[in-house]
Amino acid sequence: VTVLVVGTGLIGTSVALALRAAGVSVWLSDADPSAVRLAADMGAGSVYSGSHPVDVAVLAVPPDVVAPTLAAAQARGQALWYTDVASVKRLPVSSAEALGCDMASYVPGHPLAGREKHGPAAARADLFLGRTWALCPSGVSADAVAAVTSLVEACGAVPVLTEPAVHDRWVALTSHAPHLVAAALGARLESAETAALDLAGQGLRDVTRIAAGETELWTQILSANADSVAAVLAEVVADLAVCASQLADGVGPKDLLERGRTGVARIPGKHGDAQPSFAVVQVVIKDQPGELARLFNAAGAAGVNIEDIRIEHSPGLPVGVAELSVRPAEAAALTSALSAGGWPARSSLFLLIVLRF
């Protein structure tokens, strides 16, 4: 199978990396030569010369560029099948129809994954692991759907078949209306006293983070989904208006808080069910050169691969806590190795074993 990724930003390059990891031949193109070069250097694939057709082309470009990019690619016969990754689905589909694209070879798609960072350097092969990937085929050949579904699964994602209008209504709720609500909170800070902003904590940063997104891209997305977004906003406005008047009347906002908790609890886990579980071994370490090397020597000698590390380090204290993530089957070996390395026996260095699944 050969794939062409058009647009080597965060999403496009991540798709390419995931497909490369699955053994797929990947070609890369981007209007920005430095972006495609960086993606190629990262191992995401080879720079596309334009001279040979591929099986599937992934159009990882902004929503309003999908249809013209599709039309151009189809005119040049670059691929058998096409898909895109835009956050709205009605716009690219109706635009592609208007441009007279071959709709039988185009499977509209939208991977529900992203990061705060942008560009190819932020790409990850596991960005889609266990995440949902919406596909909205309509009048598409079965071969095209099968090819794009295989691509989605090769990325580790879970395909969800839906229709463009349903997709857009769902993401209005889970992404687009939240974006505008975050913007409305951000707007309240525009004219705030500077001293008041010193009282900003992590909560405010998290609630408003997405409001820092690119205005042009988001105006495009929100305008393309205006009716669905407006409907969700109207309900949020109604709840907040009631809450504001209750507060003014001395009534506690317990009802809205409870409903909020109930709703938030329904959001599926961060990585979905397909994410591999790691065991976490916590070790209290001395804050001095060489301590981590000893720890990793002991792990390496035991043949245990550390999959991830987090260090909680308190400046001024002589110890920190290292959380070592390993495959569950290797946790016992790591524990033994660390014990054999003398950790529990040292008075200033003790071992906490915490296994989480």
Add this chain to the structure above:
Amino acid sequence: VTVLVVGTGLIGTSVALALRAAGVSVWLSDADPSAVRLAADMGAGSVYSGSHPVDVAVLAVPPDVVAPTLAAAQARGQALWYTDVASVKRLPVSSAEALGCDMASYVPGHPLAGREKHGPAAARADLFLGRTWALCPSGVSADAVAAVTSLVEACGAVPVLTEPAVHDRWVALTSHAPHLVAAALGARLESAETAALDLAGQGLRDVTRIAAGETELWTQILSANADSVAAVLAEVVADLAVCASQLADGVGPKDLLERGRTGVARIPGKHGDAQPSFAVVQVVIKDQPGELARLFNAAGAAGVNIEDIRIEHSPGLPVGVAELSVRPAEAAALTSALSAGGWPARSSLFLLIVLRF
């Protein structure tokens, strides 16, 4: 200086750890014996026997318990000076006055710091490093203000003097109203189709995260700051109502998005200016046992202390990226050590140096 921390949850234990790191003698008490035991085991101080007075008592208890806790502590003469850490300041102050507390020895306080996790196990000595810590003294002795200010500075925080009413108005904007807005978004998910929730990404999780907080505590906080919170909510509601009707009329929400970005950009950096900056060295590593040990050996041999590590690991690919945080002055030594260790010379293992300040 001796300090008693009453309430060894996240904040209380973090205060204790920070003070211990600064060489202060710390005593710990909590209604829950297991919480105080865990905090003591973490090195946060010694379990308080109740038989000796201290210089400063930090009341790290919920807002409506501050005043009765203060009254009881003062009746027993447990400390010369008192402070608290509650998220609202008018309520504890007026309640303490109503209970006839000695207001000359009480400096109301509120550190602007927190974590998603709760309880003593989540505490960190550096939780307050570079963060703002509001103090609202009124009719308090200069000695009390000096003692509590020293305590705040020993925790690495920046004291900001204000009045209870101003404090409450500011946190309505930066914390309390955002909490209710997050709850209103969460409430929209309560009756959403399950399939729609599969389309939830990280943005929705971040925007709604704080809505998962404890309902009782937050009802208490929001009720104690109802007037200020209602005023902010009314403005958010007005902006969103305009935006919803603009969308319905086919007008793009560019204005609100721009204002949101402008406001969000005004939020000071995550850790404030006092946070030490680390240099980050990125190394591409092979995903196999022993590779990290070699890396850390090279760093340790050069006397470089790795302050933090993040590993970006793409399953299925034979390489990952390790980000090593070190003091800026040590970045060159680490780079040399890794070069001497052969990393740039190996074809499958190359070195990217990225310095961020």
